[in-house]
Amino acid sequence: MTTPLLEIEDLDVDFRLPDGDVAAVKNVSLRIAEGETLALVGESGSGKSVTSTAILRLLPELAHTRGAIRFHGEDLLSVSNRRMRELRGDRIATVFQEPMTSLNPLHRIGDQVAEVLRLHRGLRGKRARTKVIDLLDQVGIPDPARRVKSYPHELSGGQRQRVMIAMALACEPELLIADEPTTALDVTVQAQILALLKELQQRYGMAILFITHDLGIVRHFADRVCVMRQGELLEQGATKEVFATPRHAYTRALIDAEPSGEKAPVPEESPLLLEARDVWVRFTTRRRWFGHDDHFAAVRGIDVTLKRGQTLGIVGESGSGKSTLGRALLRLLESRGDIRFDDSDIAHLDTAAMRPLRKRMQVVFQDPFGSLSPRLTVGEIIGEGLRVHHPELKRADRDTRVQEALEEVALDPAMRRRYPHEFSGGQRQRIAIARALVLKPEFLLLDEPTSALDRSVQATVIDLLRELQRKHDLTYLFISHDLAVVRALADSVLVMKEGRIVEQGTTRELFDHPREPYTRELMRAAFLSDAA
Amino acid sequence: MPMTTDSTPYSGKNLPAGSPNPPDRPVPVAGESLGREAWRRLKQNKAAMASLWLLMAITLACLVGPYLLPWGLAEVDWNAFNVPPTLEGDHYLGTDANGRDLLARTLHGGRVSLSVALVATLVSLVIGVLYGAIAGYLGGRTDNLMMRFVDIMYSLPFMFLVILLMVVFGRNILLIYAAIGAVEWLDMARIVRGQTLALKRREFVEAAHALGVSDRAIVMRHMIPNAIGPVIVYVTLTVPKVILLESFLSFLGLGVQEPLTSWGVLISEGSDMMESAPWMLLVPSVFLALTLFCLNFLGDGLRDALDPRTR
Numbered sequence: 067m068t069t070p071l072l073e074i075e076d077l078d079v080d081f082r083l084p085d086g087d088v089a090a091v092k093n094v095s096l097r098i099a100e101g102e103t104l105a106l107v108g109e110s111g112s113g114k115s116v117t118s119t120a121i122l123r124l125l126p127e128l129a130h131t132r133g134a135i136r137f138h139g140e141d142l143l144s145v146s147n148r149r150m151r152e153l154r155g156d157r158i159a160t161v162f163q164e165p166m167t168s169l170n171p172l173h174r175i176g177d178q179v180a181e182v183l184r185l186h187r188g189l190r191g192k193r194a195r196t197k198v199i200d201l202l203d204q205v206g207i208p209d210p211a212r213r214v215k216s217y218p219h220e221l222s223g224g225q226r227q228r229v230m231i232a233m234a235l236a237c238e239p240e241l242l243i244a245d246e247p248t249t250a251l252d253v254t255v256q257a258q259i260l261a262l263l264k265e266l267q268q269r270y271g272m273a274i275l276f277i278t279h280d281l282g283i284v285r286h287f288a289d290r291v292c293v294m295r296q297g298e299l300l301e302q303g304a305t306k307e308v309f310a311t312p313r314h315a316y317t318r319a320l321i322d323a324e325p326s327g328e329k330a331p332v333p334e335e336s337p338l339l340l341e342a343r344d345v346w347v348r349f350t351t352r353r354r355w356f357g358h359d360d361h362f363a364a365v366r367g368i369d370v371t372l373k374r375g376q377t378l379g380i381v382g383e384s385g386s387g388k389s390t391l392g393r394a395l396l397r398l399l400e401s402r403g404d405i406r407f408d409d410s411d412i413a414h415l416d417t418a419a420m421r422p423l424r425k426r427m428q429v430v431f432q433d434p435f436g437s438l439s440p441r442l443t444v445g446e447i448i449g450e451g452l453r454v455h456h457p458e459l460k461r462a463d464r465d466t467r468v469q470e471a472l473e474e475v476a477l478d479p480a481m482r483r484r485y486p487h488e489f490s491g492g493q494r495q496r497i498a499i500a501r502a503l504v505l506k507p508e509f510l511l512l513d514e515p516t517s518a519l520d521r522s523v524q525a526t527v528i529d530l531l532r533e534l535q536r537k538h539d540l541t542y543l544f545i546s547h548d549l550a551v552v553r554a555l556a557d558s559v560l561v562m563k564e565g566r567i568v569e570q571g572t573t574r575e576l577f578d579h580p581r582e583p584y585t586r587e588l589m590r591a592a593f594l595s596d597a598a
Numbered sequence: 599m600p601m602t603t604d605s606t607p608y609s610g611k612n613l614p615a616g617s618p619n620p621p622d623r624p625v626p627v628a629g630e631s632l633g634r635e636a637w638r639r640l641k642q643n644k645a646a647m648a649s650l651w652l653l654m655a656i657t658l659a660c661l662v663g664p665y666l667l668p669w670g671l672a673e674v675d676w677n678a679f680n681v682p683p684t685l686e687g688d689h690y691l692g693t694d695a696n697g698r699d700l701l702a703r704t705l706h707g708g709r710v711s712l713s714v715a716l717v718a719t720l721v722s723l724v725i726g727v728l729y730g731a732i733a734g735y736l737g738g739r740t741d742n743l744m745m746r747f748v749d750i751m752y753s754l755p756f757m758f759l760v761i762l763l764m765v766v767f768g769r770n771i772l773l774i775y776a777a778i779g780a781v782e783w784l785d786m787a788r789i790v791r792g793q794t795l796a797l798k799r800r801e802f803v804e805a806a807h808a809l810g811v812s813d814r815a816i817v818m819r820h821m822i823p824n825a826i827g828p829v830i831v832y833v834t835l836t837v838p839k840v841i842l843l844e845s846f847l848s849f850l851g852l853g854v855q856e857p858l859t860s861w862g863v864l865i866s867e868g869s870d871m872m873e874s875a876p877w878m879l880l881v882p883s884v885f886l887a888l889t890l891f892c893l894n895f896l897g898d899g900l901r902d903a904l905d906p907r908t909r
Contacts, residue, residue: 432801436801437800498805544623588682
């Protein structure tokens with residue numbers, strides 16, 4: 067091999083924190099050749115993003131870096147700040163994860179792309195503008211001549227990510243660092259962005275350092291792969307080989323963490339638990355003093371039936387109305403239509419009349435960081451429902467029930483006196499499940515409960531949910547955009563788009579023989595790893 | 599602030615000590631009630647603790663000091679007009695142009711200033727926090743009406759309001775408290791409302807709804823404690839504002855009247871004499887500045903101590 071484009075040798079990164087040093091990256095060495103795609107894979111906290119940030123020397127001040135990072139033989143860790151600024155955005159460019167926040171909301175996208183050209187190429191005025199339009203055209207922004215004047219909020223998430231890519235490509239870099247560039251996007255959009263990156267890579271012959279936690283993407287996209295865990299590089303090699311014969315047990319576990327199995331069907335005679343007819347949810351988008359308010363219908367006439375013990379999966383991309391539907395069924399949102407729970411009409415009950423039912427129908431939300439109040443202890447959070455529904459319980463009894471609930475979700479009951487921020491994402495999600503379970507509900511709305519978790523953690527949460535369902539004969543409404551998880555958990559599936567049902571059926575039927583083109587497109591995008 | 603030290607039912611000393619920590623948790627701190635833990639964290643903050651002691655010392659001096667001093671508030675020493683601070687004579691911090699002891703006057707003035715600050719801040723805290731949290735949480739028409747009322751209060755000229763109160767109820771120091779309190783809660787209400795609007799979209803609030811928690815409990819347990827950070831910062835800004843507002847009113851003849859005084863009044867008198875008798879400006883200014891410094895440090899310390907995420 068000739069001199070590689072980028073060579074990282076014995077890289078150590080320590081964070082000097084007040085309570086001691088934390089080693090984020092330990093002794094990592096890797097090389098990227100010109101034009102190749104190297105995937106850096108690992109779960110959160112594995113040090114993959116720290117490694118990539120170290121290349122650009124963008125780590126915070128309290129990080130201390132040792133080792134060498136050579137770009138064309140030039141050690142990036144020892145060059146001047148000025149030289150580093152020349153390299154950034156010009157020879158080495160970056161695309162970040164969050165398309166919603168990585169563009170400045172106050173500047174037109176054309177100006178933001180042009181800034182890169184002005185800094186590194188000295189292009190101004192008309193010539194810069196022509197180049198910007200050309201770039202936006204290349205990344206597939208429709209009508210680029212008009213779009214240069216748009217502000218970021220006028221674009222969708224996928225389009226913003228395209229603009230970010232255009233900025234990164236502006237100076238035709240030799241190395242593109244893509245840090246989870248598709249994680250925040252819907253699956254169909256994700257597939258488009260990946261295809262775009264691949265195409266641009268061929269056109270410009272640039273190398274890509276692709277950071278991700280999603281092995282499906284890696285298998286599809288990367289030439290070589292590096293697996294990281296807790297700051298260490300465990301394994302690297304050609305993608306095909308690593309997937310076929312993983313040398314390290316952790317890599318094998320990652321590959322196997324893909325949710326598997328399917329749910330045993332419920333007996334035919336199982337009674338109906340939840341039944342909804344023609345549910346509509348409308349949001350007021352603009353209130354007027356006179357005349358009619360403006361509305362947007364997020365859910366448009368949906369029927370749902372759920373038998374006791376059944377799991378219904380609702381899939382759809384963001385904005386499809388799936389979460390809104392779930393909240394409406396639990397009467398957390400005003401809706402129109404009939405909703406019957408255990409054979410009694412609940413659509414017209416007021417808050418007070420709903421309260422006794424609340425303990426029978428509970429909910430677990432997506433964001434394990436946002437769904438627990440940061441100022442209450444875990445014990446208080448779990449015990450809150452008991453205060454409402456069992457005010458007769460003494461403090462000690464309530465505490466016992468809280469401990470039982472924690473044990474049930476496999477957490478140490480002693481943890482009930484800690485605060486949520488002391489827990490990891492997976493642990494928090496278990497706390498959220500315990501909060502729901504402590505009331506002994508019959509019906510659980512699971513709103514993307516595993517989406518914010520790493521794959522291996524996801525698998526354990528799914529196992530927990532399965533076990534709890536068996537043990538307590540729970541009925542689940544499982545909302546997710548992750549088809550693999552839905553396939554593993556649900557009896558039947560409902561595909562939503564723009565507030566309507568596109569297709570529904572039993573899980574096997576739907577996954578094996580999707581009828582609608584939209585469903586097929588979803589499947590293709592979601593399981594691109596299987597197709598490859 | 600009663601709502602920050604949230605009464606915690608089953609997190610206290612009556613429970614056995616926690617079992618070993620989970621492996622991935624580096625910080626071995628057993629859970630405690632927020633109030634106790636906050637106090638423990640506050641104690642670790644040296645600046646905040648020093649401020650707390652100094653603040654208590656100033657308050658105590660203002661409360662007790664006047665009884666121990668040989669000079670009264672309006673007592674004139676016919677032998678000492680415009681005497682600078684001295685350790686030898688009777689007047690440690692000097693006298694004013696009328697021969698009155700400056701230390702005595704400053705301590706008396708401190709009573710007025712500190713009590714106005716305390717009362718007006720408490721009023722603004724209680725009314726403002728509750729009002730803002732309720733408006734923000736309920737939202738919609740209620741929010742609209744409640745906040746329009748705040749706007750109307752804002753648009754009333756403050757002086758006009760005070761003069762009106764004076765005319766109706768006669769001159770009374772309680773009126774100053776009432777007038778300042780009535781105006782200061784408006785800002786607080788706006789700040790808390792803004793916080794609440796952001797908080798109520800958080801999932802833990804929705805989870806509380808799904809648990810069937812009443813609106814009242816959601817506001818008290820979930821909204822207010824989580825909005826407390828900006829509230830405390832704002833309180834530390836309100837106190838100096840209130841003290842200055844009072845001196846402004848007194849300057850116009852609407853506040854405290856001679857011989858009674860306050861720090862603000864003393865400072866404005868002192869500033870007239872700045873060139874010939876600088877101590878008349880310096881003495882009350884140092885007291886005021888120290889108090890405000892302490893409040894700022896203490897406020898920062900409290901904000902950090904009340905947030906379980908900071909260690």
